[in-house]
Amino acid sequence: MNALELLLTRQSDARLTEPGPNSEQLSIIKQAALLAPDHGALTPWQFIVVQGEGRERLGDVFYRSAFHHQLDERNLERAKTLALRAPLVIICIAKYVENNKVPRIEQVQSAACAVFAMQQATFAQGLGGVWRTGHYAQCELIKAELGLNVDDEIVGYLYLGTPEVKHVKTRRLSTEQFFSDF
Numbered sequence: 001m002n003a004l005e006l007l008l009t010r011q012s013d014a015r016l017t018e019p020g021p022n023s024e025q026l027s028i029i030k031q032a033a034l035l036a037p038d039h040g041a042l043t044p045w046q047f048i049v050v051q052g053e054g055r056e057r058l059g060d061v062f063y064r065s066a067f068h069h070q071l072d073e074r075n076l077e078r079a080k081t082l083a084l085r086a087p088l089v090i091i092c093i094a095k096y097v098e099n100n101k102v103p104r105i106e107q108v109q110s111a112a113c114a115v116f117a118m119q120q121a122t123f124a125q126g127l128g129g130v131w132r133t134g135h136y137a138q139c140e141l142i143k144a145e146l147g148l149n150v151d152d153e154i155v156g157y158l159y160l161g162t163p164e165v166k167h168v169k170t171r172r173l174s175t176e177q178f179f180s181d182f
């Protein structure tokens with residue numbers, strides 16, 4: 001797949017199954033993350049790769065968060081299984097570095113670029129992925145359990161694997177709606 005084909009056909013896949021990225025594919029995905037634009041070369045990132053039984057441990061962390069926040073019964077039950085929705089999950093963190101020139105938002109944006117780069121690198125290798133956030137990206141208890149600082153931001157959980165169903169993105173937006181000339 002060439003670069004333009006990637007950019008113009010990329011899509012997310014919410015339903016993912018085995019196999020996940022092999023070690024060679026994962027290595028490429030990791031390298032793509034580290035090429036994210038980075039103002040001031042602060043490298044304000046941290047990535048935690050979760051696979052195999054690690055997904056069950058992450059499910060336990062989600063469960064403790066759900067319990068702590070008194071989520072309803074349905075969410076409590078779901079919590080333990082969430083990380084099992086793909087063979088591999090990467091927890092993507094903006095690791096905030098205090099800096100006079102580079103505000104926090106730019107560091108979070110840089111980490112977000114890294115997430116997108118990883119999703120693209122996955123797609124380009126014939127696999128699929130989806131970027132998720134929600135309650136478990138905002139929870140202070142989870143940050144603490146992952147050993148993160150309060151200033152850090154979980155910018156997403158990137159679920160990666162093989163798409164369960166082959167589908168082609170049908171929603172096409174019109175450039176005229178979002179671009180104008182000045």
Ligand SMILES: Cc1cc2nc3c(=O)[nH]c(=O)nc-3n(C[C@H](O)[C@H](O)[C@H](O)COP(=O)(O)O)c2cc1C
Nearest residue numbers: 010011012013014112130131132133134155156169
């Ligand atoms: C910051 C961010 C958080 C997201 N969180 C979720 C989420 O929690 N659950 C979800 O189903 N999709 C979430 N999405 C959307 C999907 O990742 C995906 O972009 C969307 O399903 C559209 O698919 P597409 O990438 O093929 O256009 C999020 C996207 C972004 C950028």
